[in-house]
Amino acid sequence: MFAEFADSINTLLANPPRLLQLDMILRILLQLFLFSASAFFSGSETALFSLTRFDLQKLSRSKHAAADTLQKLLDQPRRLIVSILCGNELVNIAAAANMTAILVELAGVETGALLATALMIPLILLFGEVTPKTLAVSNPAWVSTRIVARPLNSWIRLIRPLANVVRLVADKVTTLLIGPERTRENILYIEELRSLIEEGVQSGEITPTERTLVHSLLSAGATEVREIMTPRPQVQFLDGEMEPSDLRAAFIKLRHTRVPVFVGGSDNIVGFLCVEDFLEEPAQKSDSVNKEGGYLLAGLPLLHPPIAVPPTKEVDEMLDFFEEHSASAALVVNEFGSVDGIVTLDDVTKFLFNGVYSEPVINVEEIREVAGGYEIEASTPLSEIRDVTGMDIPEKLMTTIAGTALRNFGVVPKVGDRIEIEGFSLEILEMDNLRISRVRLLRRPSESVESEGEGKIGHE
Numbered sequence: 001m002f003a004e005f006a007d008s009i010n011t012l013l014a015n016p017p018r019l020l021q022l023d024m025i026l027r028i029l030l031q032l033f034l035f036s037a038s039a040f041f042s043g044s045e046t047a048l049f050s051l052t053r054f055d056l057q058k059l060s061r062s063k064h065a066a067a068d069t070l071q072k073l074l075d076q077p078r079r080l081i082v083s084i085l086c087g088n089e090l091v092n093i094a095a096a097a098n099m100t101a102i103l104v105e106l107a108g109v110e111t112g113a114l115l116a117t118a119l120m121i122p123l124i125l126l127f128g129e130v131t132p133k134t135l136a137v138s139n140p141a142w143v144s145t146r147i148v149a150r151p152l153n154s155w156i157r158l159i160r161p162l163a164n165v166v167r168l169v170a171d172k173v174t175t176l177l178i179g180p181e182r183t184r185e186n187i188l189y190i191e192e193l194r195s196l197i198e199e200g201v202q203s204g205e206i207t208p209t210e211r212t213l214v215h216s217l218l219s220a221g222a223t224e225v226r227e228i229m230t231p232r233p234q235v236q237f238l239d240g241e242m243e244p245s246d247l248r249a250a251f252i253k254l255r256h257t258r259v260p261v262f263v264g265g266s267d268n269i270v271g272f273l274c275v276e277d278f279l280e281e282p283a284q285k286s287d288s289v290n291k292e293g294g295y296l297l298a299g300l301p302l303l304h305p306p307i308a309v310p311p312t313k314e315v316d317e318m319l320d321f322f323e324e325h326s327a328s329a330a331l332v333v334n335e336f337g338s339v340d341g342i343v344t345l346d347d348v349t350k351f352l353f354n355g356v357y358s359e360p361v362i363n364v365e366e367i368r369e370v371a372g373g374y375e376i377e378a379s380t381p382l383s384e385i386r387d388v389t390g391m392d393i394p395e396k397l398m399t400t401i402a403g404t405a406l407r408n409f410g411v412v413p414k415v416g417d418r419i420e421i422e423g424f425s426l427e428i429l430e431m432d433n434l435r436i437s438r439v440r441l442l443r444r445p446s447e448s449v450e451s452e453g454e455g456k457i458g459h460e
Contacts (some may be wrong), residue, residue: 034095035127041088043132044148050140052149054199065147080165216352226257227399228343228351229332271303308333318348373442378402402436
């Protein structure tokens, strides 16, 4: 019995199974290495491009050894992606070829080729794509610093000649499609920045007040001056051809810090009369003259020269604009040269700092709560109505409730006219000639919304 077992062992050692032969063992070890390399490149791509600026800043502040390496890699995203893809494709092709060679050796040419195809697809997906990418996206900072940074940096140096050739061809194509390469510093989207701010708040590095200010600044870049200006019907003008004493008295009566002055027509604004420049001296009658860009009225201070902006100018540009022109107010002039309204430094700062305090300031004259809804000054911005009442009126074209009413009525309405607007009932309470001055806004019950339909107009 023992002799037979010994003979079997000797026979096995003399003619070992194909899988246990040295060349086959080396091929199997090579296959495991290629799968690991495929997982490395796939995970590297996901981990690096999942890093946020906040992650990089944390690594830099902690003086992590891999921080500079990661920053240099991400500074050239095209070079990085080409190098990773070159490595990934090379190891995947090599893995497929090696697996085919192993199976052909064991099962023959036809069967081995079929088995290689059937096995490599799920194996590459599982070990070369899904698993490493899932692990990388779950903790990109850890994977990037502990696993990716140094090996990938060495690989990029090694593969540079091949990567340069591939990149040269790819750059020609991508430049035609999306333009020249931009560095990572130049690519920062608003939503990405908002996410960074939220991460900063959660980590305690940014206060809620700072978050509110940043969100206001971001909104300012997407908000036009026409949305925060004082519209023309609400602007108080003074006639520069009035007697100086009457003009002075009218200015004092208005109790505004600055008032536009016109001559010959309200679109011919010659300047602003400002309270800080108002001299308490007796008025003397004489002719009006222009002097050094300012309009001089007898017995009154030199008017501040008018400056104008288009209604489409963005709010975030206005602070620099006012500083550049040493002004605190500007006319909003449309394409036809008519004055649409006035925007002031106060309007801009109010927009930027709105929401910093926990409780909004409610102007009871503009918005007054009544049974089932609100009575609202028609010039009130929709954003303010939403902030105060929580009623989100769907509107993309207009900025005030008056504009929304006009657009939905289609004609100039009369007092008492009502219209249903997507879940809301809007009634005209007051008119000032052709201008809507006050409305009542009620939220309709859901059942009446379904039965009445949208855009229904009525009159009491």
